[in-house]
Amino acid sequence: xxxxxxxxxxxxxxxxxxxxxxxxxxxxxxxxxxxxxxxxxxxxxxxxxxxxxxxxxxxxxxxxxxxxxxxxxxxxxxxxxxxxxxxxxxxxxxxxxxxxxxxxxxxxxxxxxxxxxxxxxxxxxxxxxxxxxxxxxxxxxxxxxxxxxxxxxxxxxxxxxxxxxxxxxxxxxxxxxxxxxxxxxxxxxxxxxxxxxxxxxxxxxxxxxxxxxxxxxxxxxxxxxxxxxxxxxxxxxxxxxxxxxxxxxxxxxxxxxxxxxxxxxxxxxxxxxxxxxxxxxxxxxxxxxxxxxxxxxxxxxxxxxxxxxxxxxxxxxxxxxxxxxxxxxxxxxxxxxxxxxxxxxxxxxxxxxxxxxxxxxxxxxxxxxxxxxxxxxxxxxxxxxxxxxxxxxxxxxxxxxxxxxxxxxxxxxxxxxxxxxxxxxxxxxxxxxxxxxxxxxxxxxxxxxxxxxxxxxxxxxxxxxxxxxxxxxxxxxxxxxxxxxxxxxxxxxxxxxxxxxxxxxxxxxxxxxxxxxxxxxxxxxxxxxxxxxxxxxxxxxxxxxxxxxxxxxxxxxxxxxxxxxxxxxxxxxxxxxxxxxxxxxxxxxxxxxxxxxxxxxxxxxxxxxxxxxxxxxxxxxxxxxxxxxxxxxxxxxxxxxxxxxxxxxxxxxxxxxxxxxxxxxxxxxxxxxxxxxxxxxxxxxxxxxxxxxxxxxxxxxxxxxxxxxxxxxxxxxxxxxxxxxxxxxxxxxxxxxxxxxxxxxxxxxxxxxxxxxxxxxxxxxxx
Amino acid sequence: xxxxxxxxxxxxxxxxxxxxxxxxxxxxxxxxxxxxxxxxxxxxxxxxxxxxxxxxxxxxxxxxxxxxxxxxxxxxxxxxxxxxxxxxxxxxxxxxxxxxxxxxxxxxxxxxxxxxx
Numbered sequence: 115x116x117x118x119x120x121x122x123x124x125x126x127x128x129x130x131x132x133x134x135x136x137x138x139x140x141x142x143x144x145x146x147x148x149x150x151x152x153x154x155x156x157x158x159x160x161x162x163x164x165x166x167x168x169x170x171x172x173x174x175x176x177x178x179x180x181x182x183x184x185x186x187x188x189x190x191x192x193x194x195x196x197x198x199x200x201x202x203x204x205x206x207x208x209x210x211x212x213x214x215x216x217x218x219x220x221x222x223x224x225x226x227x228x229x230x231x232x233x234x235x236x237x238x239x240x241x242x243x244x245x246x247x248x249x250x251x252x253x254x255x256x257x258x259x260x261x262x263x264x265x266x267x268x269x270x271x272x273x274x275x276x277x278x279x280x281x282x283x284x285x286x287x288x289x290x291x292x293x294x295x296x297x298x299x300x301x302x303x304x305x306x307x308x309x310x311x312x313x314x315x316x317x318x319x320x321x322x323x324x325x326x327x328x329x330x331x332x333x334x335x336x337x338x339x340x341x342x343x344x345x346x347x348x349x350x351x352x353x354x355x356x357x358x359x360x361x362x363x364x365x366x367x368x369x370x371x372x373x374x375x376x377x378x379x380x381x382x383x384x385x386x387x388x389x390x391x392x393x394x395x396x397x398x399x400x401x402x403x404x405x406x407x408x409x410x411x412x413x414x415x416x417x418x419x420x421x422x423x424x425x426x427x428x429x430x431x432x433x434x435x436x437x438x439x440x441x442x443x444x445x446x447x448x449x450x451x452x453x454x455x456x457x458x459x460x461x462x463x464x465x466x467x468x469x470x471x472x473x474x475x476x477x478x479x480x481x482x483x484x485x486x487x488x489x490x491x492x493x494x495x496x497x498x499x500x501x502x503x504x505x506x507x508x509x510x511x512x513x514x515x516x517x518x519x520x521x522x523x524x525x526x527x528x529x530x531x532x533x534x535x536x537x538x539x540x541x542x543x544x545x546x547x548x549x550x551x552x553x554x555x556x557x558x559x560x561x562x563x564x565x566x567x568x569x570x571x572x573x574x575x576x577x578x579x580x581x582x583x584x585x586x587x588x589x590x591x592x593x594x595x596x597x598x599x600x601x602x603x604x605x606x607x608x609x610x611x612x613x614x615x616x617x618x619x620x621x622x623x624x625x626x627x628x629x630x631x632x633x634x635x636x637x638x639x640x641x642x643x644x645x646x647x648x649x650x651x652x653x654x655x656x657x658x659x660x661x662x663x664x665x666x667x668x669x670x671x672x673x674x675x676x677x678x679x680x681x682x683x684x685x686x687x688x689x690x691x692x693x694x695x696x697x698x699x700x701x702x703x704x705x706x707x708x709x710x711x712x713x714x715x716x717x718x719x720x721x722x723x724x725x726x727x728x729x730x731x732x733x734x735x736x737x738x739x740x741x742x743x744x745x746x747x748x749x750x751x752x753x754x755x756x757x758x759x760x761x762x763x764x765x766x767x768x769x770x771x772x773x774x775x776x777x778x779x780x781x782x783x784x785x786x787x788x789x790x791x792x793x794x795x796x797x798x799x800x801x802x803x804x805x806x807x808x809x810x811x812x813x814x815x816x817x818x819x820x821x822x823x824x825x826x827x828x829x830x831x832x833x834x835x836x837x838x839x840x841x842x843x844x845x846x847x848x849x850x851x852x853x854x855x856x857x858x859x860x861x862x863x864x865x866x867x868x869x870x871x872x873x874x875x876x877x878x879x880x881x
Numbered sequence: 882x883x884x885x886x887x888x889x890x891x892x893x894x895x896x897x898x899x900x901x902x903x904x905x906x907x908x909x910x911x912x913x914x915x916x917x918x919x920x921x922x923x924x925x926x927x928x929x930x931x932x933x934x935x936x937x938x939x940x941x942x943x944x945x946x947x948x949x950x951x952x953x954x955x956x957x958x959x960x961x962x963x964x965x966x967x968x969x970x971x972x973x974x975x976x977x978x979x980x981x982x983x984x985x986x987x988x989x990x991x992x993x994x995x996x997x998x
């Protein structure tokens with residue numbers, strides 16, 4: 115039926131007339147507005163996309179959520195964001211401090227909890243030194259919370275025994291950015307999607323993991339059919355539905371594909387000589403140290419990486435590699451996206467470098483639509499952990515523990531004695547738990563994360579966490595989780611809009627979340643607990659007066675104001691982001707050095723608005739990688755040799771296991787699995803098997819299948835689908851009663867220390 | 882002809898709008914929507930909501946007490962707040978139904994689907 119707008123208006127008028135003449139039109143019973151007293155501006159609690167939301171509050175309860183149309187997401191949400199309110203009212207919300215006595219948890223008061231906790235930590239420090247205590251933080255904590263704990267541990271106690279779960283998800287991206295461009299974080303923004311003509315998406319199932327960003331790409335494609343989308347993934351995921359080219363490959367062999375693309379680009383003269391000459395240096399590793407090489411040496415290095423060679427290693431057809439290389443180089447503007455498929459690898463940093471190489475080689479960078487963009491898994495992994503420096507090798511805002519000048523700068527800023535910050539980077543995520551297993555770390559505080567489920571090769575670490583010889587504190591909004599069940603002390607935490615604070619998402623956009631409702635029962639904001647802990651601990655250590663000066667914060671705004679000053683003069687400079695501005699704005703992107711500065715959409719280019727180019731590199735005409743001063747403000751193309759995964763499939767374990775997300779759930783499911791609608795939609799774990807493999811093994815959908823790796827085994831229901839390539843099986847990571855991380859490997863990248871969750875060898879048997 | 886169409890719409894309106902709230906039949910926990918609703922799911926999958934993975938649960942809730950047979954406009958507010966507010970302001974309560982104009986599963990406009998203006 116085809117009807118013009120004019121006719122439609124007439125019909126609408128008729129409908130209205132029907133109503134006006136009193137025609138009774140019974141309506142569905144469920145129609146009716148949810149009554150909302152006020153809408154409070156916030157950000158979605160889940161992934162690193164950082165969708166703006168408004169939270170509807172009625173009678174002190176969150177009753178609705180709607181997307182913020184004035185934010186980058188234009189009002190759109192994914193299914194998880196849509197169902198945010200129920201996460202606050204789950205039956206298993208942690209409401210009271212709980213102490214483990216024998217095998218049971220008993221309720222205690224906050225005073226008792228803080229006394230016990232500070233006594234244990236102080237006792238350990240007095241007997242075994244400051245390196246006997248540790249903190250494991252989260253990319254879901256607010257920036258103020260993470261900054262505070264970083265200051266307490268590194269500036270107050272003088273230990274770098276502090277790391278966060280972003281080590282598990284984006285450390286390789288961070289080290290990739292730093293090693294190529296001199297400073298961490300993407301230079302581009304979601305706005306680039308509107309200007310891009312070619313999307314190179316590798317190791318990312320955006321349709322399920324970052325659906326609202328995927329929506330923007332789809333919209334771009336719908337409006338401009340010439341836009342090309344290249345999807346590089348061993349699974350034909352839902353994201354591949356909009357791809358013009360899907361490149362499947364043997365997991366772990368993508369380094370060969372990326373080199374082969376560079377090979378084609380050079381061989382066919384598709385690289386940008388001007389860009390390379392003006393903005394790029396080339397480096398390799400010689401005698402364990404970075405060494406500069408020439409462009410000609412890079413060309414020679416690439417000679418062996420022919421498309422034929424890459425096809426032989428990866429199984430990806432050479433024709434596809436050539437096509438992808440041409441599209442990448444020849445489009446008006448190419449934008450890359452990647453996530454865990456590149457990051458959770460023993461060669462994760464190298465894989466990141468190789469994507470950057472392609473952008474630098476072709477000059478597909480530093481202009482609208484052309485940029486390499488790492489997607490983030492958690493809502494505040496960028497703003498709260500990477501930027502704030504809550505990783506064992508970092509100090510706030512691009513400073514490094516191993517750099518004496520940076521240490522001195524932070525010591526002066528924090529007003530602590532010279533030499534307080536320990537010069538050696540501390541243990542990273544996996545190594546913190548290894549040290550806890552060995553008893554080298556006696557007291558560990560975990561906040562806002564669930565390593566009992568999310569650590570790779572979780573079995574041994576779970577045993578360590580449960581040990582009676584050490585003391586484990588878990589701050590959580592839910593209890594029990596697969597981590598809090600192992601704790602000695604559980605502290606009930608306020609969740610999401612039950613407290614206020616700042617989140618920083620993937621495109622350097624910092625956003626303030628206003629408190630909308632009270633937390634349940636005795637749950638408290640983590641920041642309040644952290645401040646109280648710091649004062650009580652220092653009092654027990656005989657340093658009460660020092661604590662008064664160091665931790666003189668009344669609320670999150672006080673902490674935020676110190677944070678802004680910590681960024682002043684750095685490449686992150688966001689002095690202009692006052693709390694008052696953030697309350698009004700729909701996020702602001704750093705750098706934002708002054709209160710009248712609108713924020714920076716694109717970094718490293720003066721032409722497109724980065725005012726810091728002039729500050730750090732006054733002679734630059736436009737592009738300057740001012741974080742890479744030692745290289746003349748140039749970026750680096752790295753010569754990284756091909757290397758496969760730590761544990762490829764073999765005759766004994768002939769399949770590769772990879773893990774990941776479903777759209778309905780997020781991380782360890784502590785939140786999304788409490789939402790009845792999401793739970794009903796995706797109720798249980800399963801294993802995806804390629805139909806050809808299933809046929810060989812006599813497996814049908816819904817059969818019980820046992821997966822066994824060198825570390826553990828699990829029985830799951832089979833889903834025979836043409837999604838994973840032959841030889842690959844996929845299991846979602848969300849389900850607490852099906853701990854797939856009992857099977858994954860804790861082998862990690864030598865540079866980023868990020869574990870290779872994405873690839874381990876398993877055998878598959880029908881049960 | 883136009884009068885006939887208007888008359889038809891007036892008479893058909895109760896049929897269009899009337900919908901009884903129905904519970905969902907009991908399902909096994911792992912039963913998937915497509916097993917019984919394959920046709921609707923195909924339409925959904927080929928439409929905008931399908932491409933963007935706006936899954937069944939967004940509009941229909943769970944299959945337990947949270948099940949919603951016919952979606953009201955307030956369910957659309959999560960992503961289409963502005964449009965819902967517009968409908969709220971401009972249409973009487975009885976006509977506040979997104980699916981008078983949009984197909985329920987493909988979500989394409991019912992009328993000018995071939996580029997009408």
